[in-house]
Amino acid sequence: MIRLLALLRTERGWMLLATVLGLATILSGVGLLMTSAFLIARAALRPSIAEIQVAVTGVRFFGISRGIFRYLERLVSHEVTFRLLTRLRVWFFRAVEPLAPARLAGTRSGDLLARVVADVESLEHVYARLLAPPAVALLTALLCAWFFGRWDARLAWALFGALFAGGVVLPLVMQAAGKRIGARLVIVRAELSVAAVDGVQGLADLLIYGRAAAQQEKLGALNREWTHLQRRLTSLNGLGEALLGLCQAAAVVALFALAAPQVTRGALDGIMLAVFTLGVLACFESVAPLPQAFQNWGQQRQATQRVFAVADVAPAVPAPLRPQPLPETHDLTLDDISFRYAPEEDCVLRHFSLQIPAGARVAIVGPSGSGKSTLAQLLVRFWDVTAGAIRLGGCDLRELEPHALPRVITMVPQQPWLMGATLRENLRLAKPDAHDTELLGALAAVKLERFVDSLPEKLGTWLGDQGLQLSGGQRRRLALAQALLRATPVVVFDEPTADLDPATEREIMDLIWSLDAARTVIVITHRPIALDRASQIVRLG
């Protein structure tokens, strides 16, 4: 948590402003009721109109200011929230970028990454839901207690004690009471959601294998438990709110019992009796959001731990101390390399050697599990070899600056990724300064010209999850167009034709083999087809 706060201290100015505005909102409410009480009590003594003029002005002021402060406070605290989000995202991205893809689970299971991202995003609420409520409540309590204490210290302690009981002790007790239900609720929710996914996505299988009724029964049982637990938790929260109300009533009674004898004795102006009583009623508003803040504390702490656990991982490919410049020649040498993903696992590649001269056309074939994709990932240094060395133009890959390597080697991955952005922006990832004519040229080369022409927004068409969905073949072609635009001396294709129908497969392979002859082309595939144009065929496994 401390690390998180240290990370977010850049936004402290905004946070301070939001806190002050939050305090001003609550104090306006307190002020409105106290000045109103003062006004009425004073007026009851029938003074001249001039004597209550100040109170009238105060009432009007607080009447207007509260709404305005509330509005500003909500705007500023949302501003804070979004600023924190930006800060967190950039920080997390910078922390995670060196880890990709080897140390990032994202390559193997996308949902794990999605979960961490959800954690990162949930931390945006750290101010509004976690820091602000206690800060505002504490400041309100201190200021009100100070104000009451100007007349009698006992009043201050009574007020502070009641606020503490209602704002801190009560939420803690209620949280302890709801802990078991809450823990079970999390489990049941997860089970229910799995059962729902299984039931919907697996419905065909369930029907054929005669298990639909059983699944429906299971869903029903989980549904009953889940709604029942939720009902109990809601009732418990209702009890907490009711007890807070009782605290408030007890505070009013206590303040009255302390102040009334003083009024009788003449030590305290009777007007203040009304002022204090209504003041107490109003300042309980500040502790109302505290139970929620307590509930959030646990969640936010866990989210923080998970996020830092990811960000603290050491990268799999350390940057060299003294990076070498990129070599002039681009011959690749795989010198007796071995590789395993983790020390406890078996070697995926064992004592493998290969020479790939610049301009060669190499096909690497073998059954699944023979280490072909691993080899591709080693070439672009997603991982470092466990033993042996890969050399580019005689220079060990580990000696090169990691960010320089993509200028020489491009790999087209098995499942090309497209950014949620326009077609133009996706292509420009490969060549940022490329002009539209150049982009269209690359698209023509991969035979996507007519497809792009058919799009209503041409190069401006949005791709990705929330845009146009492309077929597997179209994605491959786009990735190929990117590789063409990059024009690096070495291009590696990892399974360029998996899942494609035979006709498309043939076309893609033709495109790959007809790349400019000066470039080294390495094709990795489990389907040994259309390899007639390879200058070298290597079998793995």
Add this chain to the structure above:
Amino acid sequence: MNLDRRLLHLLIAARGWFAAAVASGVGAVACTVVQAWALSRAIGGVFLRQETLRSVSCFLALFAGAAALRYALNWLGAAAGARVAERIKRDLRDRLTAKLFALGPEHVAGGRSGELAGTLTRGVEVLDAYFAQYLPQLFIAALAPLVIPGVVFPRDWLSGVILLVTAPLIPLFMMLIGSTAKRMTDRQWQALSRMSAHFLDVLQGLPALKLLGRAREQADGVALVSDAYRQATMQVLRVAFLSALALEMLATLSTAVVAVELGLRLLRGGIGFELALMILILCPEFYGPLRALGARFHAGMEGVSAAARLHEILDAPLPPQSVAAPAAALGQSPSTIPHPPLTIAYSSVSFAYPSRSAPALASISFELRPGEITALVGPSGAGKSTAAKLLLRFIGPDSGRILVNGADLAQLPPEEWRRLVAWLPQRPHLFHGTLAENIALARPEATAADIEAAARAAHVHEFVAKLPQGYATLIGERGARLSGGQAQRVALARAFLKDAPLLILDEPTSALDAASEAAVSDAMQRRAAGRTTLLIAHRMATVRTAARVVVLDGGRVVEQGTPAELLRNADRFAAMLALNVEAGA
């Protein structure tokens, strides 16, 4: 006012608890009136009547007692509201589940399945706030303001008028500003959702961005998009929060106006102090329920829009022949169930999907014979999977019949019929559970030896043996991930274990490499003996195992015969085979 007639209809089942929730809410408001009266009487006593703490202690006790009753009622109200929500959500989710199961895979599967599963869980959950909070609050907000002016009016009509005039303005403002804000958010929705998805998108694309040498500079992109998101959202919020501003303004300004008006009349002796103080204390309580309603307005809007989606599902028409209809409902006796071996004949069967104009199948006829593998081949979209779905009874033919040993398939109870069918879908679903449970789906009572035998036949055993927990490994939604080929083989083992007389295999080797493909084809051929097998394929290695081949194109049977016959004809099949020989060499 976010009242949805059909949602209100659901209330009938829980009307007792709902009435209790509303009644305790209104009762609590009545208690506040007593509280306000007792407190102002106690203050006035000490302040103006020179009474002592002891002499006003009965009023203080009344205040405390009224407070205790009020909060007890509040708790009761929350508990009753929670019961309403529990009852309605439970029933609704049960009904939705039953409906989805009755609609069958044809309606439920595909791209929308994730959304449907979400509707079943989160979609129903949204209604919690609607029924437990918004709706009771709406009724309380409508009734409670009548209680307080009812007390205030006879005693001080001027304050009563102020309260009554300002009260209806609050919901009015809420609606006016709420709908403006909604229009703004709707307009910006696409841009906002694209921006909020950007971060995850870029993180998932990190490996690819690294390959393009563009990873590091994306940090600036993340900052840029996040800032743009902030600015765009703040623009919407500036308007959206105006409703909160208006609400606060109305409530606090009215309190201020009442206070000043009371003070001025007190000055002239037009009103008593205790009555004035009581009205002042009641003022925030009067606006309280309306403000609470404002705070829950969003829950109300969400509830109504979620309900629209739920009703859409509940109202979806059931397929003409219910795929999940219980056998009894169809009035069939089990004696009509055919006995294996099964000969199945498609006789002029046509089918069109409602969403597409062209028929998926146009009067196709062919036969599946026992002990034989019949391969269905053709380009994608030719109608192969549709033909299988008809046999699985996920859909029914528009015209024509499918005859099983001479009996019309449509006349058989679907559940009884499916007992005779084992099926390997193109994209099998792995359930959350162990590998063994997944394989034994059809026969939960199967022994470990049975499971292993099926697993060996489907070439699952090789990779399971390497897993540290073997067949006890958890897979599915939250378990270990299997590759596409592994998942397919697990489903094949599932189909083998069912040991049914009809085997339907949809592209069983599409995710396999050449060696596994050959091994699995072998296993299939062995299984086919004594059974009727329908094989959908586009890889020729598997087609060669077939005794007969039916070539589909554009929903029509263009050729059929033995593989050798078709090759001799040198027509479509031969052309496809040529392409694949090269591919599979």
